Amino acid sequence: GQQVQQSPASLVLQEGENAELQCNFSTSLNSMQWFYQRPGGSLVSLFYNPSGTKHSGRLTSTTVIKERRSSLHISSSQTTDSGTYLCALVYGSSGNKLIFGIGTLLSVKP
């Protein structure tokens, strides 16, 4: 079956430190989507990244299809970055579906 594994499960940083979140997948895919899930539960789309590297402010996403992995890099972390980061494999042959990882819980301390 389709599998998406995220690491680490949780991460604690001091403000200003960088973070590298990993996502590994075991099946072919259309793309990878990264989300930030707020403590209240709502999801914010960060990146849609089928391959290569994309940048958005302090965030960078890199997807390497051959190695079946995608990463999210957060530079100069801030306390407001705290929350859960989810990767999701964009998969499907009759319309897309997202197959989610369990998430990385990030806590940034002042």
Next chain:
Amino acid sequence: GPKVLQIPSHQIIDMGQMVTLNCDPVSNHLYFYWYKQILGQQMEFLVNFYNGKVMEKSKLFKDQFSVERPDGSYFTLKIQPTALEDSAVYFCASSRDWGGADQDTQYFGPGTRLLVL
């Protein structure tokens, strides 16, 4: 970014009753989705919907579940009858397209927290 709205934000009902969850997708989007997240667990795909039809559904999409979008109004998820295990947060999402480009990006609503007693 694009906004998806969900109504209601919370719903408490007795087991066996019917419930309808409403989603107002992004205005020019053509593909619609429902996902289910039980507290502390992984988000899971339920169903996707395009051009008035279910395209794919997961094993979680039980016979008691149905979806529709009559005349371009709300995209709805109906559960009839409800069971205790249906308690979860249900997220609606929409995308412009599918097939491997940026227009596939799925945008999520804030979720409806359903509690079945």
